[in-house]
Amino acid sequence: MQASSVTVVGHLAADPVFRRTDTGLEITRFRIGSTPSRFDRATRQWVDQPTSWWNVSCFRALAANAAASLRRGDRVLVVGRPSVRDWTREDGRTGTSADIEAESIGHDLAWGTTSFSRVVRSERVDLPVQGEVDAMDDRIAAEIAAERERELADLEAQDAGEVVARA
Template identity: 50%
Template sequence: MSDTITVRGLVATDVRLNMAENSGLQIASFRLCSTDRRYDRDKGTWSDGQTNWYTVSMFRYLAANAAFSLNKGDRVVVTGRLKVRPWTDSSGRSGTSVDVDAESVGHDLSWGTARFTRHTADKEDQSRAARDVSDNGDDDLPEDVDPMTGELTSTHATPTDSGEADAGKEPVLVGAEAPF
């Protein structure tokens, strides 16, 4: 049984993008912190409550789009399947891991604005069209940008400036053998 959860919080780490060695599956993750805030009527001020920490995992196009779009410190809304697992390390320490296998991730528009670019064509049609364009010698675009949608086809491209994002920021790439 899996529980669906929606969490609002801050991206607390850089988004780590990895590609599975055998299948080529794109996998990304980041740590999310969510702090409860309450208004204290007696004091007339807001105070922080407990902070909950989650590891958010994303797969396929969601992983690539998140690595391109999210930055450390962004306020986001994450919806996905909740996984709570006990763990014990080699030194005998134990704890509980709280993970979210994300189904959707987006900026929390309560805190700012965002510009969204939708990928409308079927992914197979996009790949076919990209091959057709590259076969015709269209060299105006970098190799890692899909000419039909502008979508990144590789994780080595630099995102464009979207206001708050650093123009030169690249997703943090992790080797295929590195654990999350």
Template identity: 45%
Template sequence: MNETIICAVGNVATQPVYRELTTGPSARFRLAVTSRYLDRGKNEWTDGHTNFFTVWANRQLATNAAASLNVGDPVVVQGRLKVRSDVREGQSWTSADIDALAIGHDLARGTSAFRRATRPEAGTTGNIGAPGTATSPPRPEPDWETPPADTVDVGDAPAQQAQEPMAVT
């Protein structure tokens, strides 16, 4: 289990590419991560070096990423870092990939509307949210909120009143 798990905050640099493989759905996109620093001489924030990562998503994460992400979206990606080096035709290159475990919009830089993905019904092969596939009608969200105080049955609630001390004789 000697893996390097990282969390990268940046912007989607390329439109996610979605593929149906024999092993299941897969999606990839490039992530641009630019450091910023305060230039004390100019007293302003300045962009530093930009690192680019290829983010790979599989299974349901791939389906949801392809349906949710667009170029320029601010995102947070958590996953396994994989750095590869190779020499081809006399040229050496290095690639930094992230095998994503979780991807989400960066809510520090904007808002997002979450929609719960529904699973395909038995007998269908389409993936929910994948380009060119049908989706099931959304199910209602459960009622998680506490009912207003005037509708709570106080007969079952423990007594909250202060009791008078008993007199000792």
């Protein structure tokens, strides 16, 4: 079964948050707000529609590059796998979150210019043998799942106005 993909254009609500896990997995998270507008013929003006907020996560090289390239207020295009999550807090409050696991991210060049610098990868890479790859994939998958749970808890706390600090 093929996964769905969405493209969302919007502005970063804050600088991206980058972290490297104990196993070396790089993760960057940020929120974007996407506000569509429509032309009102009666007033002959553009009218903003409600803003949709998306929690974006990206991993590995995309995470490192996004953290180095993006800043609060940047208008970006994000392509990735969407998911919608219902959540319940300990106090009984409930809500829904719209998330994207990004596959591609870029600046919207209709709003400004950017300078591209290709990342140079080392030519020699020591690849693990297949058994090590399987074990590594399992560890990374478990780490991504645990990080998503921490991310969801942080976002829910932020939505409630709580200050979240993580080491």
